Amino acid sequence: MSSLSLTAYKALARSTTLPQTDPYPERPEGPLIWGVVHDDTSARALIHLVERLRQMRGPCTLLMTYINKAPRFVSSKGTYCFALPVDTSETAKRFLEHWAPSLCLWFGGELRPALIAQAKANSLCMKLVSAKEDLLDQAIWRWLPSLSRETLAAFDTLGASDSSAYRALRKMDGVRRKVEIQGVLQVAAMPPTVNESVFDDVSMDLNGRPVWLAAHIQEDELKDVLKAHRALVKVNHRLALVLVAASFPVSIEARSVLKSQGWRVCHWEDGDPIDESTQVILVEEPEEMGLWYRVAPLTFLGSSLKSNYKGCDPYIPASLGSAIIYGPNIGRHTDSYSRLAASGAARIIKDVQGLTQAVENLLAADQSALMAHAAWVTISDGAEATDAVIEDIQMHLDTLESMR
Numbered sequence: 001m002s003s004l005s006l007t008a009y010k011a012l013a014r015s016t017t018l019p020q021t022d023p024y025p026e027r028p029e030g031p032l033i034w035g036v037v038h039d040d041t042s043a044r045a046l047i048h049l050v051e052r053l054r055q056m057r058g059p060c061t062l063l064m065t066y067i068n069k070a071p072r073f074v075s076s077k078g079t080y081c082f083a084l085p086v087d088t089s090e091t092a093k094r095f096l097e098h099w100a101p102s103l104c105l106w107f108g109g110e111l112r113p114a115l116i117a118q119a120k121a122n123s124l125c126m127k128l129v130s131a132k133e134d135l136l137d138q139a140i141w142r143w144l145p146s147l148s149r150e151t152l153a154a155f156d157t158l159g160a161s162d163s164s165a166y167r168a169l170r171k172m173d174g175v176r177r178k179v180e181i182q183g184v185l186q187v188a189a190m191p192p193t194v195n196e197s198v199f200d201d202v203s204m205d206l207n208g209r210p211v212w213l214a215a216h217i218q219e220d221e222l223k224d225v226l227k228a229h230r231a232l233v234k235v236n237h238r239l240a241l242v243l244v245a246a247s248f249p250v251s252i253e254a255r256s257v258l259k260s261q262g263w264r265v266c267h268w269e270d271g272d273p274i275d276e277s278t279q280v281i282l283v284e285e286p287e288e289m290g291l292w293y294r295v296a297p298l299t300f301l302g303s304s305l306k307s308n309y310k311g312c313d314p315y316i317p318a319s320l321g322s323a324i325i326y327g328p329n330i331g332r333h334t335d336s337y338s339r340l341a342a343s344g345a346a347r348i349i350k351d352v353q354g355l356t357q358a359v360e361n362l363l364a365a366d367q368s369a370l371m372a373h374a375a376w377v378t379i380s381d382g383a384e385a386t387d388a389v390i391e392d393i394q395m396h397l398d399t400l401e402s403m404r
Contacts, residue, residue, distance in 0.1 A: 024082070024098050031397055032061040034101035036084065038135060040335055042107040043071035045130075045185040047079070049105075049386055052190070053393060054078075063099055067110050072332040084112060092118035103127070103396055105389070106155070109135025113151045120154035125396050128152070129389065130161040130184050133168045141172070148172040157392070159385075185389065186382035187339075189315035192290030202295055205274035206240065210363050213242040213296035213322065215289065216303045216312045219250045222257055224305060226280075228356040233279060235360060240274075242292050244283045246303055251284040258282060293320040298368040300325045300355060314340055318379050323371030325349055325358050345375035 033053070035046040043064060050062045062079045064071070070081065085091035092115040104119060104126040119126055141148040152158060152173045159182040160166035169179045214225045222245075229241045243258075245251040258265050258280060266272040266281045274281060283292060293299060299322040303309040310331025314324050324346040330337050340346035347362070349355045362368045 025080070027099055028061045028078070030059055030061060031057070031102045031400075032063055032099060033393070034063045034065065034099060034104045036065050036067070036104070036106045037071055038067060038108040038110060038132075039069075040071050040073070040332070041184075041187055042130070043073050044187045044336075045382070045386070046105065046107065047073060048186055048188050048190070049390060050079075052386070053390055055190070056390070056394065057397065063101060067112075084115065087112040087114045089114055089118060091115075096122050096124070102400060103393060105129050108132045108161075109138075111136075111138065111151050113140070113147055116151050116154045126155045127157045127159065127389070127392070128155045128169075129159050130182065130385075131159060131165045131169055132161050133164040136165065136168045136172065149174050149176070152177070182385045182388070184382045184385070186380070186386040187315075187336075188379040188383075189313060189319055191316060191319040192293075194290040194294050194320070195288075198288075199291055199294055202274065202291065206295070207276070209238045209240050209276075210236060211240045211242060211296050212359050212363065213244070213292050213299040213317075215244045215292070215299055215301055215317070216246045217243065217250065217254075218246050218303055218306065218309055219253050221302045221305050222250070222254055224352040224355065225300070225302070226257065226261060226263070227352050228359065229280070231356045232359055236363075238276075239363070240278060240281060242281045242283060242296055244286065244289065244292065248284065251282070254282060289316070290320060293317040293322045296322055297372060298323045298325065298359060298362055300359070302327070304329050305351070305355075311337070314346060315379055318345060318372075318375035321372045321376065323347075323362060323368040323375065325355065325362075340375055340378055343374045343378040345371050345378055347371070 033050055037043040037046055054060050064081045065084045067084050085095045096118055104124055107129050109131050158169055158179045160169055160179055161184055166179055166181050217225055233239050245254050264277050264279045266274050266278045268281055268283045269285055299317045301312055301324060304311045304327030307329050309329055311333045314336050317324055326337055326348055328350055337346055347358055349358050
């Protein structure tokens with residue numbers, strides 16, 4: 001991929017970029033997926049893909065890189081996140097020699113010709129994923145028009161997010177290569193496991209009673225949740241609340257508040273039975289959240305009513321069939337909640353009165369089932385495209401292993 005256009009680009013890059021040090025940790029053993037993301041959504045799609053890959057193959061390192069702004073995500077073991085190096089041959093060589101990725105998934109666009117050229121020189125398998133028209137429109141192509149074709153030639157596959165991106169790729173490539181309209185990849189969360197026998201036992205104990213879940217509840221949200229439940233049981237005395245605090249100290253406070261207010265409580269970790277008189281099921285350990293998201297058709301996700309909190313991930317309950325109610329303070333999860341709300345899978349409330357009304361309306365009219373279905377449809381969007389990419393990755397990693 002050495003050409004006059006690329007040589008000119010490299011010279012321009014050397015003259016306009018600052019030297020960059022490489023503060024990278026030691027590369028872990030085993031396969032390493034290198035992903036380039038452009039926003040929070042592409043980061044979530046990449047993380048979900050690698051989580052599924054780990055389920056299938058075992059440990060796998062994710063190196064997530066970004067161009068302008070670091071994505072907001074929950075860090076986890078085996079995942080690294082760094083800015084892309086400045087686009088010169090020298091930094092590209094150091095970057096690729098250090099990380100030695102097994103494969104690259106480049107989301108969207110904003111292509112880096114020098115880095116991509118070096119990746120091709122290293123015989124790295126590269127896939128352009130869910131390309132977007134606006135991210136493909138780079139000023140450098142107008143100065144060096146042949147450079148776009150040479151850069152795209154380094155990719156083993158070209159995937160467009162929509163027809164506009166498809167046309168842009170065809171134009172950049174000179175209609176030489178196959179371009180697939182793959183759509184966007186799935187943005188979801190791996191649902192926590194559920195012990196089916198425990199789920200069956202709890203369902204039998206509840207005996208068809210209506211139930212709602214209040215999860216990730218902070219100390220200054222406790223009384224609001226219980227005030228809402230008090231109003232709700234006056235309308236439907238069989239209604240049960242599953243209460244899960246945001247932390248163990250809040251659970252201790254919840255025990256005290258529930259006792260002082262005279263609630264009939266099942267302390268789940270203490271082994272208390274759930275019977276017809278149980279009004280509140282207090283869960284103090286988060287390890288079984290998958291169970292309660294399955295049990296409750298409707299979940300209020302706390303850490304969102306007060307301005308000093310920033311919400312929690314809504315995709316986990318959505319993946320297990322629970323409709324979602326949430327407060328206005330959701331921080332970095334805004335895009336996720338907005339996506340679910342737009343499809344009718346989530347509803348925002350502002351205060352305890354809104355919470356009471358939402359639970360009453362959604363349970364009484366069985367709207368929670370419709371919302372839960374909408375949630376499932378929303379988080380399943382892009383699953384087929386993700387499956388296809390995972391299949392390609394599996395084949396490539398199998399090939400690399402066979403060559404050792």
